[in-house]
Amino acid sequence: MKSCVTIALVPSITSGPWIYWNDLEASARKAAALGFAGIELFTASADAVSFDSLSALTQELGLSVGAVGTGAGKVIHGLTLTDPDPAIRAGAVTYIQDMISFGASVGAPAIIGSMQGNVPNGIDRERAMDWLAKGLTTLGDFAETNGVTLIYEPLNRYETNLINRLDDGVALLHSLNTRNVRLLADLFHMNIEEASLSDSIRRAGSLIGHVHFADSNRGPIGMGHTAMTAVAQALIDIDYQGYISAEAFPLPTPDEAAQQTIQSFNQYFG
Template identity: 65%
Template structure:
């Protein structure tokens, strides 16, 4: 069964990003529950930013699940990536993500690696950057497995990384790792830029997809752009996807309206599954 999810970000440094709710944690969770979402995707400054007991209590109080945790703060706040030429920085990136994995695993939620993958920077051979990325994902994938969760790797569009931009390239890369515990994030916004056909790409690489970001072509909530969502929803059902579609979208025109539009779109495309 495909489940609904909304993003809550608690990192001031990324407040201009595509996250629906920005209020304090309980306010965001309460609004998500009131609208009928199944879960939340959480972005925090670090694994230690929220006491697990507090989050457990809030999730139980509002009958919501934790779908995933983001790691982007590691890059935004600390400048850490898995492909930095500095070995010490790469080690710190792995430690930061490992801590996030352990935090999310307490709730059965995987960690997502997006911006922390980094880039091929000037002076570094492309093959070397990919070796560093593979090394990091392998270590982190095995750590996630030991914690009982998968690890989610996100291909980003060409304007955000020069590493992996499509589901096909991402699938080939993670399948070559010495761990089978790394899955892909199919982000509809990034795919709209990079894929020839979003539904066809989903069908071709469905076995590798572990999470979906639910946003329209302009990164506003689904229904406010030109993405052909009906065909994508059909493709997700055809691959028997049973995870979350999570609203990583701009809070346009405001968080409350964006959340309402998202759950309206979710019900339109997935409530007849």
């Protein structure tokens, strides 16, 4: 398992669950100095960061890019895979394809979280789920042609009414006409939705492709009440070998949150 820390690079967004903010180079240097293996990027668009500068920086620091987030597609552009307007759904697919290409250029998968959307008012659930499945299938195949997987994230009930639990995510993935989509196990969302985080992780098994490392209050691990010993053992039991990425509030400060995160990672996985 590999440690990873999030960096938000969207100037119009000033708060959220990301550890480092705005300055890619300074943030990456801090991450490397603390011993993180990778960085997860949240950018406004696929061309917000130059490939040459990112590649040179990560090579210099011995860092990898663990994943790229797509949430700005919804936050800034209002695009989701379940919008009733087919033009908006098509725009969401195009935006995510661009992010997949960006991530693939540095060997990183793209994450679909908020861009999945919701069951819209006046639309039955089956139809919305069909739109989601078609979008994920198209994007999973596109990611495969780019040599990366696609990561799908179940979110808690306050953020989506589509898929909230890992078990339902597993069922969704099995229904797709692609086998190139994996699940994101976000410990914060799971704390709200799962009866047992560790049991859910074991049932999902090899379908887990990314983990978001945040405590029950979405602070860094160690600042809430998540039973991390059991969670860590479950990840070991399924032979998870991906990134453990801190998508948590930068509390009390970004530097202190990063330090708390790497200490917790080393405690449970080091």
